[in-house]
Amino acid sequence: MMDWTDRHCRYFLRLIARNARLYTEMVTAPAVVHGDVAYHLDFDRAEHPLALQLGGSDPAQLAYAAKLGERWGYDEINLNCGCPSERVQTGSFGACLMAEPRLVATCVTAMRDAVNLPVTVKHRIGLGTSDDYGFVRDFVGAVAGAGCDVFIVHARNAVLKGLSPKENREIPPLRHEVVLRLKHDFPDLVFVLNGGITDFGVIDDALRHLDGVMLGRIAYHDPYFLAHVDWKLFGDKAPARSRAEVVHALLPYVTRQMERGVPLRAMVRHILGLYHGQSGGRRFRQILSDARRLRDAGPEILLEALATVEPVEVPS
Numbered sequence: 001m002m003d004w005t006d007r008h009c010r011y012f013l014r015l016i017a018r019n020a021r022l023y024t025e026m027v028t029a030p031a032v033v034h035g036d037v038a039y040h041l042d043f044d045r046a047e048h049p050l051a052l053q054l055g056g057s058d059p060a061q062l063a064y065a066a067k068l069g070e071r072w073g074y075d076e077i078n079l080n081c082g083c084p085s086e087r088v089q090t091g092s093f094g095a096c097l098m099a100e101p102r103l104v105a106t107c108v109t110a111m112r113d114a115v116n117l118p119v120t121v122k123h124r125i126g127l128g129t130s131d132d133y134g135f136v137r138d139f140v141g142a143v144a145g146a147g148c149d150v151f152i153v154h155a156r157n158a159v160l161k162g163l164s165p166k167e168n169r170e171i172p173p174l175r176h177e178v179v180l181r182l183k184h185d186f187p188d189l190v191f192v193l194n195g196g197i198t199d200f201g202v203i204d205d206a207l208r209h210l211d212g213v214m215l216g217r218i219a220y221h222d223p224y225f226l227a228h229v230d231w232k233l234f235g236d237k238a239p240a241r242s243r244a245e246v247v248h249a250l251l252p253y254v255t256r257q258m259e260r261g262v263p264l265r266a267m268v269r270h271i272l273g274l275y276h277g278q279s280g281g282r283r284f285r286q287i288l289s290d291a292r293r294l295r296d297a298g299p300e301i302l303l304e305a306l307a308t309v310e311p312v313e314v315p316s
Helices: 007-016 029-034 037-041 059-072 094-099 101-114 133-144 176-185 200-207 217-221 223-233 243-259 264-271 281-288 291-296 300-307
Strands: 050-055 076-081 119-123 150-154 190-194 212-214
Touching (some): 007 264, 029 050, 050 059, 059 101, 076 094, 101 119, 119 133, 133 176, 176 190, 200 223, 243 264, 264 281, 264 291, 281 300
Parallel strands (some): 050 076, 076 119, 150 190, 190 212
């Protein structure tokens, strides 16, 4: 999720969910090839398992960016063929690539030849208003022919003209049944369902037929939802951190990052939803979104916010 799942967000989410695979926001291959590699690729080792999501359509650039991702220590390289943003389209990235399955297959081949990591693809189920199943079936078939065996499918069409990215997450109807049909037609491939997943009932139903699920907005806006993932989906019996324990565990990271010059706001913006739906949650958000106070505050403001929802301090 561009501009959302940066390294600070991912570190925070890892404090809640020990086993879920995390994905970077989409990083364009040209930015990695021609820009500050460390700026785009650095992460904390605590974030593992972690996938690098790349955007691009030039096989050589994508191969080079994937190689850098492998060198940096990522566990997976994912090619984004699902983002409908106009600024992405102008660079021939994202969902518009679904109209060019042979090019995507060439890109996948180039990346697979460059690295020893899994190369996966994230995509939509169609473009525009067409509900032609053959379109996405043929896309998957062509890309699978290049050796990709993991497909993360956002079960909506991407409307490239006339809808904003936000509208593209809400207006095109969800059609989870299309992903089930893909699994039926390609039983040896791995299909991960994405889009509109907001409760464990949907997750449990999906996992009866598919190989995995990817969470997006709910993991950001209600991050403590992930606290149930380890035991429900991974069989991890170790107790999850409480919300207060998450805040205390985050403090040393925030301190280190601020010493390196990272603005406090760049980190705490990601934790505003930690007390979503909880008594005092509004005041928690207000304190940590007050730009004037954050400008001069230190990590201790997290404890101040915590005190509004957890009057009894949890030992660090």
